[in-house]
Amino acid sequence: MKCKRCREKAIVQLRSHNTAFCKPCFVFFFQRSVERAIEREHMFEKHERILVAVSGGKDSLALWDALVDLGYDTEGLYLGLGIGAYSRASEAKARAFADRRGLRLTVVPLDETEDGLGIPTVAAATRRPPCSACGTFKRHHFDRAAFEGGFPVLATGHNLDDEAARLMGNVLHWQLPYLAKQRPVLTPTHPKFVRKVRPLFRTSELESATYAFLRGIEYVVEECPNSHGATQLVYKELLNKLEHQMPGSKLAFVTDFLSRGLPLFQSAPDGGLGECERCGMPAAGELCGYCRLVAEVGRRRTQAVAHS
Ligand code: Q46
Ligand code: ZN
Numbered sequence: 001m002k003c004k005r006c007r008e009k010a011i012v013q014l015r016s017h018n019t020a021f022c023k024p025c026f027v028f029f030f031q032r033s034v035e036r037a038i039e040r041e042h043m044f045e046k047h048e049r050i051l052v053a054v055s056g057g058k059d060s061l062a063l064w065d066a067l068v069d070l071g072y073d074t075e076g077l078y079l080g081l082g083i084g085a086y087s088r089a090s091e092a093k094a095r096a097f098a099d100r101r102g103l104r105l106t107v108v109p110l111d112e113t114e115d116g117l118g119i120p121t122v123a124a125a126t127r128r129p130p131c132s133a134c135g136t137f138k139r140h141h142f143d144r145a146a147f148e149g150g151f152p153v154l155a156t157g158h159n160l161d162d163e164a165a166r167l168m169g170n171v172l173h174w175q176l177p178y179l180a181k182q183r184p185v186l187t188p189t190h191p192k193f194v195r196k197v198r199p200l201f202r203t204s205e206l207e208s209a210t211y212a213f214l215r216g217i218e219y220v221v222e223e224c225p226n227s228h229g230a231t232q233l234v235y236k237e238l239l240n241k242l243e244h245q246m247p248g249s250k251l252a253f254v255t256d257f258l259s260r261g262l263p264l265f266q267s268a269p270d271g272g273l274g275e276c277e278r279c280g281m282p283a284a285g286e287l288c289g290y291c292r293l294v295a296e297v298g299r300r301r302t303q304a305v306a307h308s
Pocket of ligand 2 (some may be wrong): 279288289
């Protein structure tokens, strides 16, 4: 098998693109794909400061690495979710990545912030699935850090597999408001929100894992313990089976939706946003979703003490 670009011996075969590359050409292909996604979707420009949300995993670190190499002005943000050994290991990987390259990384440990709540505590107190609490907490802290840090853009490492699985879930349940928002660039709907972008939306998990490996990026290999049994994983397995039989299906599913499906969902209602009375971030009611959750934890704890 020869590299499609330079005819040297190929080390990576990408069936979805019907191509194969040697190491330097794959690195070039990966970075070029990221750059094309940024340019075509008008995600950001070279003069803008980009906050990259990193989890310590392969996708977000591969994204940060590629953005730095492509000459973008970046800083990293790591949110310590307080999920035991998994969080400790992923924080160590994120820190080591930034240190080795002399990049600036802000670490926000949830259990040491003013509310002092890690994800397991919130999930246990409210009896919610950890991932539901985690989503609300991540959104709030990412939005807040980007706004307070004066960044016009927040980039996350969601890849093609994530996007395809999310799309499948949204289609299966006809989640019209979510379908209207399923796009690689979310423009802010409030002055305190920043542009949110997903430069890896056309890049598969296989490609980001290969890139991370070839670039010598050390990332946390273990999955979050709460991801087991998550519905997203079921969708990913189904899509992997489809991809195996019909290479390129995931990319076509997502990109055809964006070009032909998404315009049909543009009219989904989007209520006006005010500001949260407690934290000042955008909110649909008196409190934002994050502060409502924090208040619920407080109430449940008080009830537990009263009944003990
Ligand atoms: S980190 Fe958070 Fe994920 Fe863990 S608790 Fe769920 S959402 S699985 S990407
Ligand atoms: Zn709030």
